[in-house]
Amino acid sequence: MSNVGEEHWADDAELDAIPPLRDDDDRLNRDWIDQLVDLIAIHDGNEVARYMSPLHASDVGDVLEAISPADRFELINLLGELFDYSALTEIDDSVRLELMDLLPNNDIARGVQELDSDDAVYILEDIEGGDREEILAALPTFERLALKRSLDFPEETAGRRMQTEFIAIPPFWTVGQTIDYMREADDLPDDFHQIYVVDPSYNLLGTLALDRMLRAKRPAVIKDIMNSTIIEVEAEEDQEEAARMFERYDLVEVAVVDETRRLVGVLTVDDIVDVIQEEAGEDIKRLAGVGNEEISGNVWNAVRSRLTWLGVNLVTAIMASLVIGMFDATIQQMVALAVLMPIVASMGGNAGTQTMTVAVRALSTRELDSYNVRRLITREFLVGVVNGVVFALVIGVVAAIWFANPLLGLVIGAAMVINMIAAGISGIMIPLTLDKLKIDPAIASSAFVTTVTDVVGFMAFLYIAAHAFNLF
Secondary structure, eight states: OOOOOGGGSOOHHHHTTSOOSBOTTSSBOHHHHHHHHHHHHTTOHHHHHHHHTTOOHHHHHHHHHHSOHHHHHHHHHHHGGGOOGGGGGGSOHHHHHHHHHHSOHHHHHHHHHTSOHHHHHHHHTTSOHHHHHHHHHTSOHHHHHHHHHHHHSOTTBHHHHOBOOOOEEOTTOBHHHHHHHHHHOSOOOSSOSEEEEEOTTOBEEEEEEHHHHHHSOTTOBHHHHSBOOOOEEETTSBHHHHHHHHHHHTOSEEEEEOTTOBEEEEEEHHHHHHHHHHHHHHHHHHHTTOTTOOTTSOHHHHHHHHHHHHHHHHHHHHHHHHHHHHTHHHHHHOHHHHHHHHHHHHHHHHHHHHHHHHHHHHHHTTOOOTTTHHHHHHHHHHHHHHHHHHHHHHHHHHHHHHTTOHHHHHHHHHHHHHHHHHHHHHHHHHHHHHHHTTOOHHHHHHHHHHHHHHHHHHHHHHHHHHHHTTOO
């Protein structure tokens, strides 16, 4: 890789000549990107470094996603040792994997060595076994062992997310000893919010917030001022449960312990924010049946993520069509039914989706339990009744005037009430049932709720119409 020396970094006057990275809408400035791409094309490493030097790692990640795959690799190549590998934690998985395939393992090893352990694990966990072992072998022994331990924990657990750099001290130290230790030590974490008090076996005894320590006198003994109320997360705890703990106790940092209750790392709020965003994004995409699809993914990945649930939806659509087929003679005798029946099914589908979204979100955040589920079912039933009556009056009047047939207005109004109630009940019961069966309700609920509202809507409307107008 080519290297750019520190003497090439721009001073403030030079940086003023560079256009802003983002426009007034906080989107990447097209002119800035175009100029960078032109510099990459002529392999001007000094100017590329001048453009990239002021950027935060998150902004570098946005730039990497905005340029072509070839330009991404060349940009990293031109920056050499000046490239901050933490930027790779800010980009889509597909983009990161493409870059990992192109970058030499020695360069990756050098890059991750400069990162916090949690960021290093985030990059290494998606690299194939052979390449990962080669990268780890190039690291110093202590760092290699720490990363291997984190990688041994299951994916999406606190152990995978934790940072292994932390400050642990014995309870008999004084505040003065602790401060002197932190001033003299060379291997402290870059950022930390509290100190962990441990016994010789590294069992957690308590914590000490920095603000409390700095207010204490130097002779004060740590065990006398530490917080003995311990909040900890097991290393194999799901990351979503760990995020919930941060929310419940308003944490900034929490200890991670192994199966023997020994302190092995810490979770920090910056990683938990990422977890919350990831989990929320996953739930949204699962509700739509698109899996882990990313906007940077290729056509095949998009097709593969959507194909399964489109197939399920096809089966459910056929079921609704079979219901319509049962009343084909009825529809032939009264064409107005064919015009109006999609309204009933569509309104029920939308109402069911609203209820389902509330239920799935409540389940994912553990807000829905045995204490309030009955109240929620009752509420959704009453909401379905009220909404059904309101829209029954609206569509009933419209249909009666449209087709000059008051009885038809009553028929569609009755069907609307029935389907809105069915939508409310199915929207809550289907996610609850799937959750009981250990099936992710975010993935499967949508198809089943839509099936219920379509089948009930068509059946109710056509059955009532057939009997009301004696269409047999």
